């Protein structure tokens with residue numbers, strides 16, 4: 001393909017990604033993969049170049065653009081070499097007309113920036129979209145951190161994460177045979193800090209209420225040395241059904257899964273009411289802390305979608321609290337930097353539940369900043385995804 005043809009292809013893919021973002025359709029990665037399958041004539045170099053162009057545009061443009069071309073033109077304005085390829089050649093984009101619309105660039109729409117936690121100042125905005133490193137977490141059931149150091153000598157320790165090992169973004173760690181053997185998982189440091197913050201111990205009964213594919217469930221199993229009973233729940237069958245296979249690989253034998261029907265969670269967890277020593281509520285959220293990996297999430301967030309997340313979070317934190325035994329703990333977490341999903345959600349919970357208290361001092365030194373009754377982690381301050389977490393103790 002010519003460089004101009006690659007640009008036109010990227011524009012067409014961006015059209016599909018923008019439409020899916022508006023309509024809540026497939027994620028950008030899935031659309032890209034499908035688009036490449038449909039263009040068998042594209043070689044591997046073409047594919048790499050098109051993918052890089054698409055993601056450069058997504059990172060540059062602050063919200064879902066009206067067209068892929070308007071989005072590409074916003075990038076071309078900052079890159080004369082790219083603008084020069086709008087030359088009308090065969091399969092390439094048409095020449096740029098006077099006054100053609102451009103998508104707006106920036107970290108996010110102003111209305112969305114206004115929702116950031118007050119700790120996230122303008123000086124942190126660029127880091128929200130910078131490329132993330134690849135963090136590994138050793139699985140204590142099968143290996144030790146020293147094994148990661150031997151397997152990937154190019155890596156480095158992660159401050160405050162004794163099981164973590166940080167690699168450059170491109171590293172194909174999951175292709176290593178040790179991954180298939182369950183020695184480690186790919187897991188951002190923020191998730192490692194959150195899993196450790198649950199302070200789970202061998203012999204405890206633990207509920208991971210929003211377990212998804214089980215990333216943090218497996219971290220908890222590792223931290224407890226496979227010596228605690230963990231019930232992993234979710235309403236999403238496709239995600240939850242990944243967990244038994246992953247648990248088997250990890251040698252985590254004490255994880256049970258329970259698929260919940262939306263709206264029937266309370267009844268389906270009646271046998272766990274007031275029984276859990278630890279409950280993890282890793283609630284569904286905007287994902288605004290993960291734009292480094294999924295920059296297209298900021299194209300997807302609408303006020304209506306945010307309201308839906310806020311309602312779900314309030315419901316899930318209350319549901320989780322009902323499962324906690326007297327004196328037990330609940331960890332509420334969201335991969336978000338939006339104050340209403342983090343500190344405000346926990347303040348509302350504490351108002352609704354007199355007797356519950358917020359813990360302090362459960363993060364490693366230097367990690368996180370106090371944000372209301374919880375803590376905020378950000379890429380700029382903590383080198384990990386943006387994350388809010390709060391550990392709460394139930395009255396005895």
Ligand SMILES: C[S@@+](CC[C@H](N)C(=O)[O-])C[C@H]1O[C@@H](n2cnc3c(N)ncnc32)[C@H](O)[C@@H]1O
Nearest residue numbers: 210211212213214215216234235236282283284
């Ligand atoms: C942030 S994700 C969890 C990620 C997961 N803990 C991990 O570490 O990979 C939030 C999860 O909450 C689930 N969820 C949404 N509504 C739920 C509900 N009512 N009950 C339980 N899980 C729910 C979603 O399906 C999603 O998998």
